[in-house]
Amino acid sequence: MAREVGVTAKTVSRVINEEGSVSAQTRARVLDAMSRLGYQPNLMARNMRTGGPDSTVGLIIPDLGNPFFGTVAGGIESAMRKRGLTLIVGSSEETADGEGSLVTTFLARRVAGLLIVPSSDSDHRSLRVQRSAGLPLVFIDRPARGLTTDCVASSHREGARSGVAHLIAHGHRRIAFIGDSPTLHTRKERLQGYRDALADAGIPFDRRLVETGHDYEAAAAAVTRLLTRKDPATAVFAANNFAATGAVLGMSRLGRRDVALVGFDDLPLAEVLEPALTVIAQDAVAIGHAAAELLMARLDGERSKAKTVVVPTRLIVRGSGELPP
Structure with a gap:
């Protein structure tokens, strides 16, 4: 040139x-x-020469096919674009090995910061050195394990409590819970919110009404078991978007439209279902924005104690959660 x-x-x-x-x-x-x-310009070559960080930020999510995490990524990207930062995304496939491999790859690239939705079995003590050296680290949806750092999440427990309380207010006493893997932080929080609502109403907790269903088919099978037993549930609280979709699928196969259903997290076609799906909606864009703002503040030199930002959920009433027993 x-x-x-x-x-x-x-x-x-x-x-x-x-x-x-x-x-x-x-x-x-x-x-x-x-x-x-x-x-x-070859940014990686420039970084090798100067020893400085890249202008990219790494984001690790558990599932590229989950629309919730896609929307979070969009919120992060829109907030970072004004700073000239580029977001690169990888999927851990909900495994500690996958997450660790991506962390290693991103650190080798000398990213400016890391955003992580941790897998259920991961441990983050190995990132203490990078955290102490000033690398911005923000965890999303679930906190880090073995590491104190910034975190942004929905109000999982309070959101679940309000959803189950809504079913109780419409006369239900046998309310089932269908959730994710028992080891997942969000499942634990939402299950506790479910139990909080039952306790508030003086309804005994029945472990037989608690099922696991991470994917559509597992949730459909779970709702089939819950509705065909001798003492069936009259309502279902589906504690994630896949569980809610599977619950709708299972009820449809059984020809049941009389079972009340509240889902945690909204679905793209929730309004066109019959009845339309009542949900506890998360604000995925706000979560992404908050995570990006925390990371950029750290890039600007903020060295305060680790922060936890809780983004409120909201109940959207559409019909399925208002069906009587």
């Missing part, structure tokens, strides 16, 4: 990096040459 424009390599470098004094005419000639030659 320097030969093309007829200047020194240092002058070209100053234009590319916006450093030093270069005349407007020379700058225009260099930029024109960059366009004609299709030149793109």
Whole structure:
């Protein structure tokens, strides 16, 4: 490029990096040459030379197919775009090995920060060195294990309590719970919210009404078991979006439209179901924005104690949660 424009390599470098004094005419000639030659700066090579961090931020999520995490990623990206930061995303497939591999890859790339939705069996003590060295770390939806750092999550426990209380207010006493893996933090929090609502109403907790259903088919099978037993549930609280979809699928196969249902997390077609699905909605975009703002504050030098931001949920009444026993 320097030969093309007829200047020194240092002058070209100053234009590319916006450093030093270069005349407007020379700058225009260099930029024109960059366009004609299709030149793109090699950021990784620059980082290796300068020892500085990249302008990218790594995001690790458990499932690329889950629309909730896709919306969170969109919220993060829109907030970071104004800072010129680029978001790169990888899926751990809900495994500690997958998460650890992505952490290693992102750190080798010298990312400016890490955002992690941790898997249920991961341990984060190995990140203490990076945390102490100033690498911004923000955990999303679930807290870190073995590490004190920033975290952004929905009001899982309170949201579940309000959803189950809504079913109780409509006369239900045999309310089933269908949740994720028992080891997952969000499952534990939402199950506790379910139990809180039962206790508030003086309804005994019945372990036989608690089922696991992470994917559609598992949740459909769970709701079938719950509704075909001798003393069936009259209402279901589905503690994640996959469980809610599976519950709808299972009820449809049984020809049951008389069972009340409240889901945790909204679904794209919730309004067109019959009856339309009542949900405890999370604000995934707000979660993404909050996580991005925390990370960028750390990039700007904030060194306060680790923060936990809780984003409120809200009840959306549509019909399925209002069916009587």
